[in-house]
Amino acid sequence: MADADSAAGKNYRSEIPAPNEAYFLKGSNNLDWGLKNRLANIFNPDSGRTVMLAFDHGYFMGPTSGLERVDLDIVPLARYADTLMLTRGMLRSSIPPSYTGGIVLRASGGPSILKELSDEEIALGVEDAIRLNAAAMAVQVFIGGEHETKSVHNLTRLVDQANRYGIATLAVTAVGRDMARDAKYMRLATRICAELGATYVKTYYVEDDFDTVAAGCPVPIVIAGGKKIPERDALGLAARAVAEGAAGVDMGRNIFQAGHPSAMIQAVRKVVHGGIEPAEAYEFYLRQGADSGAN
Ligand code: 5RP
Numbered sequence: 001m002a003d004a005d006s007a008a009g010k011n012y013r014s015e016i017p018a019p020n021e022a023y024f025l026k027g028s029n030n031l032d033w034g035l036k037n038r039l040a041n042i043f044n045p046d047s048g049r050t051v052m053l054a055f056d057h058g059y060f061m062g063p064t065s066g067l068e069r070v071d072l073d074i075v076p077l078a079r080y081a082d083t084l085m086l087t088r089g090m091l092r093s094s095i096p097p098s099y100t101g102g103i104v105l106r107a108s109g110g111p112s113i114l115k116e117l118s119d120e121e122i123a124l125g126v127e128d129a130i131r132l133n134a135a136a137m138a139v140q141v142f143i144g145g146e147h148e149t150k151s152v153h154n155l156t157r158l159v160d161q162a163n164r165y166g167i168a169t170l171a172v173t174a175v176g177r178d179m180a181r182d183a184k185y186m187r188l189a190t191r192i193c194a195e196l197g198a199t200y201v202k203t204y205y206v207e208d209d210f211d212t213v214a215a216g217c218p219v220p221i222v223i224a225g226g227k228k229i230p231e232r233d234a235l236g237l238a239a240r241a242v243a244e245g246a247a248g249v250d251m252g253r254n255i256f257q258a259g260h261p262s263a264m265i266q267a268v269r270k271v272v273h274g275g276i277e278p279a280e281a282y283e284f285y286l287r288q289g290a291d292s293g294a295n
């Protein structure tokens with residue numbers, strides 16, 4: 001009978017200490033294993049960055065240009081994204097369950113573009129997020145908006161629910177039309193979201209002092225692409241954001257409304273993960289777009 005207590009014939013390698021590495025994402029070292037594992041399905045552990053493909057716009061805008069047929073136009077792009085950001089309705093109806101990247105579910109909603117946008121409620125329960133194997137739940141936060149306190153409470157309630165099960169919470173800072181989109185505002189909004197428990201924060205890039213926005217936020221920041229701009233400029237925006245401290249992009253319209261969406265998301269990857277210059281990425285975009293024809 002084998003002697004379970006004897007070291008003889010066993011391979012303990014006592015001289016090699018067990019690894020005790022810091023987790024690769026800013027501000028995330030003290031999170032639990034499941035949450036870290038989910039974050040590693042959003043952020044690439046090698047680069048520490050992410051290319052999230054955002055196409056949740058329909059939750060308040062309806063069939064946005066470029067998203068009329070998610071099955072035909074977005075599904076082919078999914079293989080180039082680290083993570084998809086979308087609604088549960090679009091996930092269930094249009095995304096093949098064989099997709100293995102991260103899923104970030106839109107978890108707030110209510111008003112459409114016809115109404116006051118800041119009046120959102122939590123629109124997703126954590127049980128359904130778990131059922132859909134979500135890595136994160138995303139909630140809009142309207143700092144300075146008419147319903148600021150309500151949207152902040154949406155965030156904190158979602159953090160409480162999501163933390164219970166090791167799901168990440170993405171706070172999306174929404175800037176009202178009449179508000180200044182400057183570093184001062186972004187510092188305020190991102191910091192409030194992080195202080196109140198968001199696992200990571202999505203915001204907009206600002207030309208001046210974006211590095212102070214990233215530095216003042218103790219958890220990772222990803223940037224939205226915003227309205228469609230020329231492809232060369234969108235690649236420049238992504239490059240400046242990551243150079244100044246963003247952990248990646250959560251880009252929608254500047255990918256799916258690009259002349260060549262598949263070439264564009266691949267070019268964005270090269271900037272975000274490969275650190276190549278935007279001019280080089282734009283050359284790649286043109287070559288790849290010309291090769292691929294319509295897409
Ligand atoms: C909607 C969102 C969108 O996901 C976000 O705006 C990203 O898309 P885009 O790059 O098109 O701005 O959070 O509120």
